[in-house]
Amino acid sequence: MDITRNRDWRMAQKRRNKSRDVHTALLRFRGEKNWKMLYTRSDKVLRAAQLGIEYPRLTNQQLVKRGLEEYLCCECAFHM
Numbered sequence: 001m002d003i004t005r006n007r008d009w010r011m012a013q014k015r016r017n018k019s020r021d022v023h024t025a026l027l028r029f030r031g032e033k034n035w036k037m038l039y040t041r042s043d044k045v046l047r048a049a050q051l052g053i054e055y056p057r058l059t060n061q062q063l064v065k066r067g068l069e070e071y072l073c074c075e076c077a078f079h080m
Contacts, residue, residue, distance in 0.1 A: 003009075038044045048055030058066075 035044070035047075038047055044055055
C-alpha cells in the first residue's frame, strides 16, 4: 500500500494532532486587550506607561483644582 504524503496529508495530520501541540496555547494568548480587564492598579500603571498615557486619568476640573492649589501654595511661600 503506497501512501502519498503530500501537503494535504500533512495538513490533515496537523489538524488531527493539534491538541498535542503545546505551543499553540502560547501563541493564542496575546495578553489583555481591554483596559478594564487589567485587574490591579500596578498592571494599569505599567500598561499606561507603555502606551504613554497618564494613569489615573484626570478630568479638566481636577487639573484646574490642582493647578489652583499649587498656585496658592507657591504664592504663600513667596509672602513669607
